[in-house]
Amino acid sequence: METKTKRPFGIKDKIGYLFGDFGNDFTFILSSSFLLKFYTDVMHVSAGIVGIVMMLARFVDAFTDVTMGRICDRRKPTQGGKFKPWLLRMCGPVALSSFLIYQSAFATSPLWFRVAWLAVTYILWGSVFYTSINIPYGSMASSISPEPDHRQSLSTFRSIGSVLAGVIVGAGIPILAYDTRLVDGVEIAELNGTKFTVIAGVFSILAILAYLACYFLTEERVIVLHKEDRKMPSVLALISNSAKNRALISIIVASVLMLLSQFTLQQLANYIYPDYYANTAAQSASTVAMMLGMFIAAIGAKPLAGKFGKAEISAVSNLVAAAILLVLFFVRPSNVWVYVAFSLFAWLGLGVFTMVSWALITDVIDDSELKLGIREDGSIYSLYSFARKLGQAAAAGITGLLLTLIGYEKIAGAPVADSVKAGLYNISTLVPAAGFVALAAVLWFWYPLHKKQVDRNVALLKEKHGR
Numbered sequence: 001m002e003t004k005t006k007r008p009f010g011i012k013d014k015i016g017y018l019f020g021d022f023g024n025d026f027t028f029i030l031s032s033s034f035l036l037k038f039y040t041d042v043m044h045v046s047a048g049i050v051g052i053v054m055m056l057a058r059f060v061d062a063f064t065d066v067t068m069g070r071i072c073d074r075r076k077p078t079q080g081g082k083f084k085p086w087l088l089r090m091c092g093p094v095a096l097s098s099f100l101i102y103q104s105a106f107a108t109s110p111l112w113f114r115v116a117w118l119a120v121t122y123i124l125w126g127s128v129f130y131t132s133i134n135i136p137y138g139s140m141a142s143s144i145s146p147e148p149d150h151r152q153s154l155s156t157f158r159s160i161g162s163v164l165a166g167v168i169v170g171a172g173i174p175i176l177a178y179d180t181r182l183v184d185g186v187e188i189a190e191l192n193g194t195k196f197t198v199i200a201g202v203f204s205i206l207a208i209l210a211y212l213a214c215y216f217l218t219e220e221r222v223i224v225l226h227k228e229d230r231k232m233p234s235v236l237a238l239i240s241n242s243a244k245n246r247a248l249i250s251i252i253v254a255s256v257l258m259l260l261s262q263f264t265l266q267q268l269a270n271y272i273y274p275d276y277y278a279n280t281a282a283q284s285a286s287t288v289a290m291m292l293g294m295f296i297a298a299i300g301a302k303p304l305a306g307k308f309g310k311a312e313i314s315a316v317s318n319l320v321a322a323a324i325l326l327v328l329f330f331v332r333p334s335n336v337w338v339y340v341a342f343s344l345f346a347w348l349g350l351g352v353f354t355m356v357s358w359a360l361i362t363d364v365i366d367d368s369e370l371k372l373g374i375r376e377d378g379s380i381y382s383l384y385s386f387a388r389k390l391g392q393a394a395a396a397g398i399t400g401l402l403l404t405l406i407g408y409e410k411i412a413g414a415p416v417a418d419s420v421k422a423g424l425y426n427i428s429t430l431v432p433a434a435g436f437v438a439l440a441a442v443l444w445f446w447y448p449l450h451k452k453q454v455d456r457n458v459a460l461l462k463e464k465h466g467r
Contacts, residue, residue, distance in 0.1 A: 006219045006221050007219060009144065009145045009147070009150050009219075009221070012217050012218075013144055013145075013154070013217065013218050013219060014153055014154065014157040015157070015217055016213060016214050016215075016216070016217025016218035017140070017141070017144065017154045017157050017158055017161070017214065017218055018157040018158060018160055018161035018164075019161060019210045019211070019213035019214040019217065020087070020137045020140075020158065020161065020210070020211065020214035020218075021137075021158045021159070021161035021162045021165070022161035022162070022164055022165050022210040022213075022214075023091070023165075023206075023207045023208070023209075023210030023211040023213075023214065024130075024133075024134060024137065024161075024162070024165075024207075025161070025162045025165035025166060025169070026098075026165050026168075026169065026203040026204070026206050026207040026210065027094060027095065027098035027125065027130065027203065027204065027207055028130070029162075029165055029166050029169045029170070029266075030098065030102075030169055030200060030203055031098070031101070031122075031125070031126065031392075032263045032266065032267070032392050032395070032396075033166075033169065033170060033263070033266045033267060033269075033270065034169075034173060034196075034270060035050070035054070035101065035102075035122075035396075036050050036051070036054075036267055036270070036396055036399060036400060037191060037267070037270040037271070038102055038191065038193070038196055039114075039118060040403070040408075040410055041190070041191045041410040042104050042107055042191055042193035042196065043104070043106070043107050043114050043118070043193075044107065044114075044410075045111070045114055045115060045118065046400075046404060047399070047400035047401075047403040047404050047408060048400050048401060048403075048404040049115060049400075050118065050396065050400055051396045051397035051398070051399065051400025051401060052397065052400070053115065053118055053119050053122060054122065054392075054393045054396040054397060054400075055393045055394070055396065055397040056119075057119075057122055057123050057126055057127055057393065058386075058389055058390050058393040060123055060127040061126070061127050061131065061386050061389050061390075064127045064128060064131045065131055065135065065382040065383070065385050065386040065389070066382050066383065066386065067382075068131050068132055068135040068136075068382055069135055069139075069380070069382025069383070069385075070382075072086075072135060072136050072139055072382075077220075080215075080220075081140075081143065081219075081220030082143060082220060083136035083137070083139050083140040083143060083220065084136070084140060084215055084218060084220055085136075086132060086133055086135075086136035086137075087133060087136065087137060087211045087212075087214055087215045088211075088212075088215050089132075090129055090132045090133040091133065091207070091208045091211035091212065092208060093128075093129040093132075094125065094129040094130050094132075094133050094207070095204035095205070095207045095208045096204065097121060097124045097125035097128075097129050097130075098125050098130075098200065098203070098204050098207070099200050099201050099204040100121045100124075100125075101118065101121045101122055101125060101200070102196055102197050102200040103117070103197060104193025104194055104196060104197045105197070107193055126389065131385070133211070134385060135382050135385055137214070138358070138361075138384070138385060140218065140220065141154045141155070141158075141358065141362055142222065142362055142365060143220040143221065143222050144218060144219065144220060144221060144222075145221060145222065146222050146461075148359075148362075148454070148458050149306075151359050151362045152302055152305060152306075152310075152356065152359045153302070154358070154359075155355065155356060155357065155358035155359035155362075156298050156301060156302060156355050156356075158358050159294065159298065159351075159354050159355045159357070159358070160294070160295070160298055161210075162354075163290070163291050163294040163295070164291070165210075166287065166290065166291070167287050167288060167290070167291040168203075168206075169203065170266070170269075170283075170284075170286075170287035170290065171283075171284040171285075171287040171288060172199065172284075173196070173199060174273065174274075174280040174281070174283040174284045174287075175280070175281070175284050176195060176199060177191055177192055177195045177196045177199055178190065178191055178192065178274065178280045179192050180278075180280070187278045188274075188278060188415050189273075189274035189275075189278060189279075189280045190274075190410075191274075245364075245367075245368060245371070246446070246448050247363075247364045247367050247368075247447065247448050247449050248364050248368065248380065248383065248384075250442055250443075250446040250447040250448070251360055251361060251364055251384065251447060252383065252384060252387035253387075253442050253446070254439055254442045254443055254447060255357070255384065255387045255388050255391055256387055256388075256390050256391040256394065257391070257435050257436075257438050257439040257442065258318075258353065258357070258391065258435075258439050259388055259390075259391025259392050259394075259395060260391045260394045260395050260398070260435050261350075261395075261431075261432040261433075261434075261435030261436050261439065262350065262395075262432070263391070263392055263395035263396070263399075264395045264398065264399055264427075264428075264431050264432050264435070265325075265346075265428070265432040267395060267396070267399045268399065268424065268427065268428035269283060269286060269428070270283075271403070271408070271424050271428070272339075272424055272425065272428050273286070273336070275416045275420075275421065275424060276416075276421045276424050276425055277336040277339070278415075279336045282336040282337065282339075282340055285337075285340050286339075286340045286343050289340055289341075289343055289344035289347065290343070290344075290347040292344060292347075293344050293345070293346075293347030293348035293349075293350075293351050294347060294348075294351040294354065294355075296348055296351070297317075297348055297350075297351025297352045297354065297355050298351070298355050300352070301313070301351075301352050301355035301356055302355075304352070305356050305359075308451065309450050309451030309452075309454070310356040310359055310360055310363070310451075310454070311360065311443045311444070311447050311449060311450050311451075312443075312444075312450060312451065313352055313353075313356070314352060314353035314356060314357075314360075314440075314443050315439075315440040315441075315443040315444040316352075316440070317349045317350065317351070317352035317353050318349065318350065318353055318436040318437075318439045318440040318443070319349075319436070319437065319440045320345075320348075320349030321346045321347075321349030321350045321432075321433075321436045322349075322432075322433045322434075322436035322437045322440070323349075324342055324345050324346040324349060325346055325429045325430075325432055325433035325436070326429070326430075326433050327342065328342050328346075328429045329425075329426070329429040329430055329433070332425065349436075350436070353439075360449075361380070361384050363449045363454050363457070364380065364384075364449065365380050366454075366457050366458070366461055367449055367453075367457055368380055369461065370457055370460055370461065370464075398431070399427075402423075402427045402431070403424075405423075406419075406420055406423030406424065406427070407419070407420050407423075408420055408423075408424070
């Protein structure tokens with residue numbers, strides 16, 4: 001392991017790393033939160049078909065994510081670093097491919113063309129270009145600093161970047177992209193496809209600027225140099241080793257459950273507020289409430305993790321989020337602002353886990369190095385990234401299936417039936433709550449890297465590398 005002589009780790013790196021996920025989530029949150037809504041309401045493709053396309057794309061990711069991780073591990077560092085140069089290379093393609101997904105001009109084209117357009121552009125964005133920038137970005141945390149406290153700071157700042165992008169995307173679209181009107185005395189809100197396409201283009205430009213900020217503000221200090229005569233394990237060996245890695249497998253399952261719950265919650269917000277409560281302004285307010293909950297969590301996550309452990313506080317915080325959603329299910333407030341208030345506390349519970357989640361994977365990478373004797377940041381992170389995409393796809397697939405089962409269909413100028421509204425409310429509370437309970441159980445009973453073991457691994461690695 002080589003540590004380059006560069007400026008000390010500091011706030012510049014934290015802000016730069018924040019911008020990386022800021023850029024990521026201008027396209028990722030747009031997809032995870034609004035792609036289903038855009039294609040059901042604007043492109044008039046059934047929710048079930050959209051969910052199937054998103055899930056099938058994950059089979060492509062099984063190859064592209066691992067391949068990108070291997071590329072990162074095998075390539076020699078350049079002057080800019082080992083992982084960072086990919087941000088510069090791929091920021092344009094990922095932004096352009098995201099914009100192409102949301103082309104409302106094709107809304108009147110044949111159904112087969114709309115489905116094919118979704119499949120091709122979505123795979124290009126998520127399975128090819130997003131992978132080629134997100135895998136290196138996520139792997140950077142280990143090379144920016146070897147210190148656990150620094151990595152926790154990077155995880156927190158990364159999560160804040162995601163929250164900030166989420167607020168802009170989540171609050172901006174309900175305000176700017178919806179048209180409201182009265183139909184037989186009932187106010188309905190409808191997504192305007194042309195406005196959405198323009199907004200998607202603006203977000204793509206902002207994503208490029210954010211990636212460039214990440215590139216120029218961060219420094220890679222720790223570079224793992226593999227000896228030329230040491231053969232890197234094959235992909236089959238990597239998969240075999242990973243299958244025996246309890247820490248990796250359990251954090252992968254936890255990530256799938258987390259994203260299944262979180263994105264189901266986010267996606268259904270696009271139906272609850274305009275269709276159940278007929279109030280898109282409240283949807284924007286709920287996004288601000290999410291940001292507030294996340295920021296409160298960011299303040300408390302680091303000291304709590306230092307005292308009790310990252311996995312421990314994550315399990316408890318997810319149980320809190322589940323409890324609040326169950327209360328919402330039984331209370332069923334008729335006032336939308338009561339619903340928003342409950343959402344604030346649910347996001348506070350979820351936020352603690354979000355703030356430490358990226359530090360958890362660096363703990364897994366450390367543990368894997370001690371067990372196998374070789375450090376493969378890119379390869380392990382690629383498996384983790386693939387798992388996160390599985391969670392996102394599962395959320396889209398399950399949400400699409402559930403929307404189809406309750407009979408959701410958006411007809412221009414017509415309100416949603418009461419029975420469909422009731423179904424929307426039920427799945428928006430019960431499905432995420434069940435996911436959060438399962439996630440807490442995985443972190444508490446299965447995931448092995450609790451505080452005592454993590455502290456021991458850090459000490460052993462410092463001794464191994466002579467730091």
